[in-house]
Amino acid sequence: MIHVIAYFYHPNDVSGGNLIGSDPYYWMVVFRDLVESGEWFNLVIERSNAPYGESWFRTHPFLLLLLLVYAPLRLFLETPVAIHYSAIVLPPLLHLMTAVVGMWASAPLLGRQKYWVVPVLAFQFPILIQGVPGRADHHLVMLMIFLLTLGCCLRVLLAEKKVRAAFWAGMLAGLGLWISVEMMLGLALAYSVMGLFWLFSEVCRLDGPSVLRANLALCVGVVLSLGIAVLLEYPLGQHLTPEYDRVSVVYLVMTLLALCVWGGIFLCVRGGANMSRPAIRLLLLGGGVMAALAALALAYPDFYQGPLGRNDDQEMLHLLNEATGEMVAAHKSSLNWWLATLIPPLIGVGLVRWAMAREQAVPKKLGWAGLAAILVMFVLLVFFYKIRFWVYSTALTALLVAGFVGWVVDYSHQHMRHLTGALVRIPTILIAILGSLALLAAPSGSKMSVDTAGCKTIDIAPSLNQFQEEAIVFSALLFDGPELLYRTPHAVLGTPYHRNKQGIIDTFRAMRSPASGAIPAMIVERGIDYILVCKTGDPSRFLAAPIDAGSLYTHLVTGQPPPWLQPVPLTEPRARNYALYKVNIDASH
Numbered sequence: 001m002i003h004v005i006a007y008f009y010h011p012n013d014v015s016g017g018n019l020i021g022s023d024p025y026y027w028m029v030v031f032r033d034l035v036e037s038g039e040w041f042n043l044v045i046e047r048s049n050a051p052y053g054e055s056w057f058r059t060h061p062f063l064l065l066l067l068l069v070y071a072p073l074r075l076f077l078e079t080p081v082a083i084h085y086s087a088i089v090l091p092p093l094l095h096l097m098t099a100v101v102g103m104w105a106s107a108p109l110l111g112r113q114k115y116w117v118v119p120v121l122a123f124q125f126p127i128l129i130q131g132v133p134g135r136a137d138h139h140l141v142m143l144m145i146f147l148l149t150l151g152c153c154l155r156v157l158l159a160e161k162k163v164r165a166a167f168w169a170g171m172l173a174g175l176g177l178w179i180s181v182e183m184m185l186g187l188a189l190a191y192s193v194m195g196l197f198w199l200f201s202e203v204c205r206l207d208g209p210s211v212l213r214a215n216l217a218l219c220v221g222v223v224l225s226l227g228i229a230v231l232l233e234y235p236l237g238q239h240l241t242p243e244y245d246r247v248s249v250v251y252l253v254m255t256l257l258a259l260c261v262w263g264g265i266f267l268c269v270r271g272g273a274n275m276s277r278p279a280i281r282l283l284l285l286g287g288g289v290m291a292a293l294a295a296l297a298l299a300y301p302d303f304y305q306g307p308l309g310r311n312d313d314q315e316m317l318h319l320l321n322e323a324t325g326e327m328v329a330a331h332k333s334s335l336n337w338w339l340a341t342l343i344p345p346l347i348g349v350g351l352v353r354w355a356m357a358r359e360q361a362v363p364k365k366l367g368w369a370g371l372a373a374i375l376v377m378f379v380l381l382v383f384f385y386k387i388r389f390w391v392y393s394t395a396l397t398a399l400l401v402a403g404f405v406g407w408v409v410d411y412s413h414q415h416m417r418h419l420t421g422a423l424v425r426i427p428t429i430l431i432a433i434l435g436s437l438a439l440l441a442a443p444s445g446s447k448m449s450v451d452t453a454g455c456k457t458i459d460i461a462p463s464l465n466q467f468q469e470e471a472i473v474f475s476a477l478l479f480d481g482p483e484l485l486y487r488t489p490h491a492v493l494g495t496p497y498h499r500n501k502q503g504i505i506d507t508f509r510a511m512r513s514p515a516s517g518a519i520p521a522m523i524v525e526r527g528i529d530y531i532l533v534c535k536t537g538d539p540s541r542f543l544a545a546p547i548d549a550g551s552l553y554t555h556l557v558t559g560q561p562p563p564w565l566q567p568v569p570l571t572e573p574r575a576r577n578y579a580l581y582k583v584n585i586d587a588s589h
Contacts, residue, residue: 017487018458019087022496024136025482030056031066032083032486041235048481049503050472050491051527057245057499059233061179062138066090087136094140095122095131098395101144105151106399108158109355109367113406116432120405121398123433125340126391138179143391145176146186150374153193156214157204157363157370166194166214170221174255177222178229178247181307187222189374191258194218199281205362208275216266219259226252242300245307245498250300257295261288308498330383330390341390345379348372348397351404371396405432455480455534459574461487464530471529476511476553478504480532493526512548515555519564524585531565531581533557556581 019025029045040060048054069090073082099122107114121127130140152169156162173190176183194215201208229247230239242250265284268275275281296303330341352372356365378393408428412421457480464473465488472491473484481495494500494507506522513520522528533556548554555561556579565581 017084018134019084019483019486020132020135021137022479022482024087024134025486026056026495026497027058027062027066027136027138028083028087029482029485030058031063031070031086032080034063035067035070035079035083045485047485047491048495049500050493052502054495054497054500054503057243057497058138059178059180059229059246061175062141065094065141066136069093088133091131091135091137091140092133094144095127098122098127098131098140098144098147101147101151102395102399105147105154106402107151108154109364109371110399110403110406113403113410116402116406116409117399119433120402121395124394124398126394127398130391139391142176142179142183142186143395145172145179145183146392147395148172149176149186149190153190154367156194156197156211157206157367162206162210162214163217167217167221169194170218170223171225172221173218174222174225174229177226177251178233181245181247181251184251187255190218190222193370195285199278199285202278203362204366209269212262212266212269215262216259219255219262222255223252223259226255242302244300244302244305244309250303253299254292254296254303257292261285261292264288328387329385330387333387337387341379341382341387341393344397344401345375345393348375348400351400355400355403371400375400401432405429454536454577456574457483457487459572460532460570460578460580463570463572463575463578463580464488464490472527473530473532474507474510474523474526474528475532476507476556477532477534478507493528511553512551514548514550515552515560515562516550519562519583519585520552523583528583530568531556531583533579533581534577535579536577 019028026045030043033042033045034040043056043058044053045056046053066086070082070086073085073089076082077085099118102121103114103117106117110117122131127140127143129135130137130143149169149172152165152172155165156169159165169190173183173187176186194211197204197206198208198211198215201211204211226247230249230252233247234241240249242248244250265288268284275284302309330337349372352368352375356368359365359368375393375396378389378396381389382393405428409425412424416424455477461484464484467490470489470491472493473488474493475481475484478494478496481492484490484492485495494503496504506526510520510522533553535557552562556565559567559579561567561581564584566584568580568582570576570578570580
């Protein structure tokens with residue numbers, strides 16, 4: 001039922017060959033290459049950034065999930081169809097698994113009320129849209145790993161088998177980092193939470209030595225998980241290659257340094273050092289962390305420039321910070337975003353205050369307080385940094401709302417008459433579960449969806465597929481690149497990913513160059529065969545600057561190409577919003 005609703009609000013004929021968003025098309029291009037070639041370590045897409053190729057910064061865990069879905073489908077379907085339906089089937093499965101994982105993660109705090117997490121979390125708008133059929137992407141997997149890690153940390157605080165829970169928290173945090181280095185945030189949270197448990201073990205009513213062993217187990221789990229990841233991600237001879245936008249030896253060294261810090265503290269305690277005062281523990285841990293960070297800076301100084309490195313190019317900064325909707329801070333967006341990202345978490349924090357007032361046990365009070373602190377951190381990230389973290393703040397809010405719903409249901413059953421109780425329960429449940437769907441009016445996804453209205457790659461693909469030979473197609477729309485790779489045998493220039501930096505810059509600059517000038521050198525050097533433009537929509541956002549009336553893009557959209565471009569008739573009625581031109585280098589001389 002959930003995905004029927006999602007399909008209604010986001011109509012997309014996935015059975016007719018569509019997927020949702022540009023990322024799923026790129027995932028499926030990589031997955032198709034893996035299935036057809038069987039080359040595990042080859043993550044270079046030869047047809048992107050033509051003719052040089054584009055290295056893919058994603059990693060293999062999500063491809064393995066696709067493979068698990070693809071294998072049984074392949075028994076009944078042809079390879080291309082099975083690949084496509086893998087992208088349709090997997091997201092709803094991940095959606096259901098995420099809801100169940102949320103229930104497990106919250107069990108130490110919610111108890112028997114945990115079952116309400118499944119419906120409440122599943123219907124939250126940011127999570128719902130990630131799980132619709134055809135949105136084959138790794139974001140729900142990352143959310144699952146985050147919730148699993150959170151659940152393990154709560155069990156360190158509230159359960160008896162602390163060392164085992166901490167070890168699995170480390171394994172899961174390492175797996176999250178393997179999936180995406182964005183999960184450095186989850187790893188940092190695990191380190192911080194476990195470190196605070198040790199620093200303030202008396203306040204948390206925890207046994208200091210057991211929490212120290214738990215921190216050591218956490219670090220061992222992370223190192224083991226990342227060691228396996230680096231081993232499986234790189235071929236022989238490349239395991240020591242430093243990369244910053246995907247799991248590599250850099251992150252393994254970072255976690256080994258963390259293990260050394262906690263190992264040193266453990267040896268100090270075993271040697272009889274007095275750690276009874278929190279100030280001493282803080283001094284020792286703080287000194288160890290600073291030493292580890294300094295060592296990491298000496299070994300890999302580029303680590304502190306971030307996963308994407310340093311970008312000074314206007315075009316790259318525009319793409320990374322403005323052109324893609326999820327990369328924009330909520331406070332720079334519309335009022336809808338303000339309401340959507342602030343009101344639910346504020347309700348959640350209020351529910352934490354209510355839950356703490358009802359709770360007697362100090363560790364559980366601290367668990368609720370920690371949940372609120374993490375929620376506030378994610379809200380700040382969403383509001384001041386990037387909207388893409390909205391799914392995490394929403395999931396945490398859902399856990400808190402589910403606990404309140406469970407309490408209302410129990411209270412109404414125990415203390416109210418049947419009719420009165422029903423009148424209380426039903427609205428509470430409906431608001432908690434369906435209230436988030438009111439946010440469907442909020443803008444979502446990439447800003448490109450507005451600028452390219454009327455141009456769908458599925459409409460132009462049949463015309464491109466009529467070419468007898470494979471060609472290099474230069475599309476002005478970067479976000480069309482992955483879908484063109486998926487739907488046609490042709491190569492493309494631009495795609496909206498940071499590793500295709502030169503393709504992005506060449507796309508922007510060529511489209512803004514004067515049409516009256518000579519043929520751009522890039523066109524000749526790359527051997528571009530065709531240029532494709534969308535005649536509808538406002539191009540100013542995706543071209544990173546106001547478009548001059550004399551620019552190549554303006555001339556192509558208005559049907560006034562320079563002499564070195566020849567219009568290609570498009571006979572398909574659906575392709576009427578596109579204009580296609582063949583490059584004729586000889587005519588430029």
